[in-house]
Amino acid sequence: MKKSILIILTVFLNLALFSCSPEKLNEELQNTQACCGDDEPIPPPPPPDEK
Secondary structure (H helix, E strand, O other): HHHHHHHHHHHHHHHHHHHHHHHHHHHHHHOOOOOOOOOOOOOOOOOOOOO
């Protein structure tokens, strides 16, 4: 039982340490997306038809 817990903890520790590499972070920072206020304003909807 102790060995299986030790193996599970070791696997999770390795995943936590090596899942986020500096190269991956650098690639994500270069691919920026538009955010609030960064793109052109949305035009208002047309007025409703009056009958």
